[in-house]
Amino acid sequence: MDSLTQIVLGASVGEAVLGKKVGNKAMLYGAIAGTIPDLDVLARYFVDTVTATEWHRGFSHSIFFAILFAPVFGGLIHKIERKSTATFLDWTRLMFWGLLTHPILDAFTTWGTQLFWPFDLRLAFQNIFVIDPLYTLPFLAFLILAMRQNRSSLKRLRYNQTGLIISTSYLLLSLLLKGVAHEKFIDALQVQGIEYTAIDSRPTPFNTILWTANVDTGNAYLIGNYSFFDSEEIEFTVYPKNHQLLGRLQENDTLKRLSKIAEGWYAITKIKDILFFNDLRFGLVSLDPNETRFVFSYELTIKNDELQVKETEKSGRDAKKLFTALWGRMWGN
Incomplete structure (x- = not known):
């Protein structure tokens, strides 16, 4: 998905994991986690077109990457936020889910993702375009509402949960719509x-x-x-x-x-x-x-x-x- 969508998803996931303990910093670091996997696009400046295209949504979009680098980034944040009550494990958990939900969402797009790298298997359900305002904008609106609430506020929790529920429901609905549209194409070919x-x-x-x-x-x-x-x-x-x-x-x-x-x-x-x-x-x-x-x-x-x-x-x-x-x-x- 596009950068804005991944930032919103990462921020929301960060809030769900650690928002009650560290407030908006959970959204900040969650947004960063949601951005990191797409840094693989920088490969185009160092390797040829075909190799860069092969690498895109590969290693950095895998479960292996999330497991390997979550403690690395978690440890770095723990050093930066020394005065925070969040522990190393808290930050590691936030980074893990931020890094993992990014490729899971990408798996629903046309390009897909190698979630199970190094195995040569690319998941691409092709039920949502990489930019879809109906997925992103309501999600963003509820994230902003949550951000403006006190970290211990029940409203903050509900706003964030609502954003996650609506966006996920739309994603699942798009799977159903794909099934219906796909059958329409098959019927037309038969007719x-x-x-x-x-x-x-x-x-x-x-x-x-x-x-x-x-x-x-x-x-x-x-x-x-x-x-x-x-x-x-x-x-x-x-x-x-x-x-x-x-x-x-x-x-x-x-x-x-x-x-x-x-x-x-x-x-x-x-x-x-x-x-x-x-x-x-x-x-x-x-x-x-x-x-x-x-x-x-x-x-x-x-x-x-x-x-x-x-x-x-x-x-x-x-x-x-x-x-x-x-x-x-x-x-x-």
């Missing part, structure tokens, strides 16, 4: 007589009303959208895989690693003799049926007999257009 080998569904950005699905039909992918307010049948747009354009690159180790990152959901496009690897899991940059650009796309070039991978830059203008289009499409076709 239209489309044969397929795999289907992958997820919410579109910022909401859980409009859903999208990638469908593998063998030589091509179909992409369709479904809103709970739709009155017409789902339409699917065809996107050729074009894997043959890779030629010998299909056997390249770097390309295989990139394919593994995309979990096999990728299409190749060729623009002015340059190949682009497109990760389908995060969708297109617009809802235009003629759109061919994907949110996550990588330029492939050969330099000194080695495959170079460069992530294409994202445009703020595209994001604004997509948001406007999503808002309109969300209310039905």
Whole structure:
């Protein structure tokens, strides 16, 4: 999830663990704990694109990381807060839950997380987008209300608990909504007589009303959208895989690693003799049926007999257009 959401979750968890003893400092250190796992993004400044992408939501998003570093950070805080009545074990417990709840929440997103690192298993339930205002804003509001109360106040406890309950309930509701939307896609494929080998569904950005699905039909992918307010049948747009354009690159180790990152959901496009690897899991940059650009796309070039991978830059203008289009499409076709 986005940084704000993880800060709110971490602060709320910190309050639940130690708020009664140390007040708002529990929220502060909980927020820090909720931020730490995402520092793995700094790897992009030290390693190549593919390696940095592999590391993202890996070790730092695991149970192992939480167990290993909770006492380290807990001990550091204990030294900083020498005058506090909280013990080393108190701070360690706060950091453990702050570090652990971060990847647990991330496991519900499209990217997922390697919660059980070092085992090669990525959990990705794909029932909530990385930014969802309906999850974050009510949670934030109750956290602020709790923050303004005395640490021993019953209202403080209830406000924080309410925020946790509402956000968790919404997360569980999104699982139910995913199940319903997924079945709608399957029904549409059956009605239209489309044969397929795999289907992958997820919410579109910022909401859980409009859903999208990638469908593998063998030589091509179909992409369709479904809103709970739709009155017409789902339409699917065809996107050729074009894997043959890779030629010998299909056997390249770097390309295989990139394919593994995309979990096999990728299409190749060729623009002015340059190949682009497109990760389908995060969708297109617009809802235009003629759109061919994907949110996550990588330029492939050969330099000194080695495959170079460069992530294409994202445009703020595209994001604004997509948001406007999503808002309109969300209310039905």
